[in-house]
Amino acid sequence: MTRVSIPVLLLLAIPAFAGDIHGKVIAKGMRDSSDAAVYVDSIPSKTFAPPTAHARIDQKGLQFLPHVLPVVVGTTVDFLNSDSVLHNVFSPDACADHFDLGTWPQGQTKTFTFKKACFAALLCKVHPEMEGFVAAVPTPYFAVTSPNGSYQINDVPDGTYTVKAWHPKLKTATKSVTVKGATEANFTIAK
Amino acid sequence: MAKPHRTPAISFMTCLLFVVLNTPSASAIPAFARKYQTSCQTCHIGFPKLNAFGEAFRLNGYRMPKETEDQIKLKPVSLGADAYKRMWPRAIYPSDLPGQIPFALNVKMASVYASSIDDTGRHLTKNDFQFPQEANLFAGGTLGEHMSFLSEVTWAENPDGSSPTELERIHLQIGSFIGPEHLINLKIGKFAADFADGFHEMWLSTNNGIDTLFHFNPIGLNGGAGLADSGGGVSLPSNVKGIELYGVGAHRFFYTVGAANGLGVANGNSGRGSATKDVYARVDYKLGGMALDGDTTGVTLPPENWRERSFRVGVLGYHGSGKGTNFPFTDSAQNAFNVQDKNFTRGGVYASWFFNDLNVFGVALTGRDHLDTFEPGGTLTKSANYRYRTWFLQSDYVIVPPLQASLRYENVSPPDRTAGSIRALNASLSYFVYVNVKGMVEYHRDLRNSKNYDLSTILRFAF
Numbered sequence: 001m002t003r004v005s006i007p008v009l010l011l012l013a014i015p016a017f018a019g020d021i022h023g024k025v026i027a028k029g030m031r032d033s034s035d036a037a038v039y040v041d042s043i044p045s046k047t048f049a050p051p052t053a054h055a056r057i058d059q060k061g062l063q064f065l066p067h068v069l070p071v072v073v074g075t076t077v078d079f080l081n082s083d084s085v086l087h088n089v090f091s092p093d094a095c096a097d098h099f100d101l102g103t104w105p106q107g108q109t110k111t112f113t114f115k116k117a118c119f120a121a122l123l124c125k126v127h128p129e130m131e132g133f134v135a136a137v138p139t140p141y142f143a144v145t146s147p148n149g150s151y152q153i154n155d156v157p158d159g160t161y162t163v164k165a166w167h168p169k170l171k172t173a174t175k176s177v178t179v180k181g182a183t184e185a186n187f188t189i190a191k
Numbered sequence: 192m193a194k195p196h197r198t199p200a201i202s203f204m205t206c207l208l209f210v211v212l213n214t215p216s217a218s219a220i221p222a223f224a225r226k227y228q229t230s231c232q233t234c235h236i237g238f239p240k241l242n243a244f245g246e247a248f249r250l251n252g253y254r255m256p257k258e259t260e261d262q263i264k265l266k267p268v269s270l271g272a273d274a275y276k277r278m279w280p281r282a283i284y285p286s287d288l289p290g291q292i293p294f295a296l297n298v299k300m301a302s303v304y305a306s307s308i309d310d311t312g313r314h315l316t317k318n319d320f321q322f323p324q325e326a327n328l329f330a331g332g333t334l335g336e337h338m339s340f341l342s343e344v345t346w347a348e349n350p351d352g353s354s355p356t357e358l359e360r361i362h363l364q365i366g367s368f369i370g371p372e373h374l375i376n377l378k379i380g381k382f383a384a385d386f387a388d389g390f391h392e393m394w395l396s397t398n399n400g401i402d403t404l405f406h407f408n409p410i411g412l413n414g415g416a417g418l419a420d421s422g423g424g425v426s427l428p429s430n431v432k433g434i435e436l437y438g439v440g441a442h443r444f445f446y447t448v449g450a451a452n453g454l455g456v457a458n459g460n461s462g463r464g465s466a467t468k469d470v471y472a473r474v475d476y477k478l479g480g481m482a483l484d485g486d487t488t489g490v491t492l493p494p495e496n497w498r499e500r501s502f503r504v505g506v507l508g509y510h511g512s513g514k515g516t517n518f519p520f521t522d523s524a525q526n527a528f529n530v531q532d533k534n535f536t537r538g539g540v541y542a543s544w545f546f547n548d549l550n551v552f553g554v555a556l557t558g559r560d561h562l563d564t565f566e567p568g569g570t571l572t573k574s575a576n577y578r579y580r581t582w583f584l585q586s587d588y589v590i591v592p593p594l595q596a597s598l599r600y601e602n603v604s605p606p607d608r609t610a611g612s613i614r615a616l617n618a619s620l621s622y623f624v625y626v627n628v629k630g631m632v633e634y635h636r637d638l639r640n641s642k643n644y645d646l647s648t649i650l651r652f653a654f
Binding site for chain 1: 259260261266268269270271272273274275277278282283285
């Protein structure tokens, strides 16, 4: 039995039933194509538990890093202040309960749990030019584009999904994608 | 503003002097070239004359039509994240600043040979190196989503050794703040009013402005007889201090209405000041070519961006009151009088035709002035209406892009019939060494007297 079961387990482990979605997002009219969140939209009859580990956004050099952070709904995000100046984080969006975490100094962290699907803008009252985004999406299958627009979402089970490309300044694009192994899906988004 | 009664010949001599001493400033604003990392030729046929895209850029509040973030190469400094818009009025509406100090300098040097006739009929000539003649410090840019600004400080160096500095223009513009895009825009400050769009000195290919239009003096004991000694602004103001609404509708219809300080202290005249406001308006329509808002739907444009086949036509009007502002005059018997321009109206037609390398444009304008003449004690001695007519026609031609020619005829029929009409010719040839370095030879002549002329050799550069 041992001789038979090991190859079977190995077969189950190889990614024959899970592929990836990769491709490029062209953000028309933008300086580059970074900061688009590409994600698999909700899958009927499937829910995903949020990770126990917290996600993190750093406030460093008067910027939110990363600028766009996708998380699965229910994820708790830590907001760390790495700057030597005070920072604040709040969101003007109802889907993020208009949260306001107050003001805190360097080295400290405050947290917020994104309980609803939301594209929440993050602002700082101390530095009005600072802007970041948390994209709380229904599935754990997401990625953020690099400056050249490329992205890759790993470990997506084979199947047909609605895939969306969201950008803070552009209209969201939607595409039906059938994943079978490595699958390419390209998007063009514009105002 | 003292204004003795003069003969037409002398008036024209002072006009020539005016041309020599007060050549108009003009705008080429490399601050925009830096912001977009683009050539001057994107907006200019040859600086300062605008092409159709430059006109759309200007009317759009110094922004490219349908501007996108990637066109702005020098990233602006954010004064508030975009998401702060949703916080207003609980937070100040977000804005931004130009990514670099938005200054630009234009420098003009001129060698001027002027010939004129003095009071005694003596022939005077003058050959003057005006190196430099003037420098113009421009600042221009955008503030946030809807606002923009433009200013020009001119430092001149006159042959008499004086070097006046003047804030020629400074205005704030609020674009498309309500209603459809491009339709309603507001300007406030000191600016070149849009009733002169297309023929204001700021955008002329020639060095000389159109003096017969902007510097004719319609005031005199029997109506005006010649050009103003200095300042101008009685026939049409070159710049106004005021508020203007303007816009573009249906891509090709242009309108402007404005209110401005009129005659009075603000324009260097003595009198009651600017208690009353002048009003002006203009409407235009452009057929063919790029639309006034930059739209090119259904139009095939040549790749050479100075070329176009279009026709723009419009009407303009200006109304003001100089009541309370005295213009001193003496008659031939040395009796002193004060003349007030109680109210005045200007009405005209503007047309501009582009046919590939050729642009022919002109204005025909009629003016009416109600002049009250007072004795020094204040007794009204005469109250009458006077009319004058003026027109010009200019033809600009791009021989090859670096070499451009211009020819203009100007005419005024003054209300004082004893003065006779003023007729002038202006011819110039411009050579662009680089797009921001320009050499010019320009000849300006009084067609009534062959000895009244000037010939200027000009070098201009902008950076």
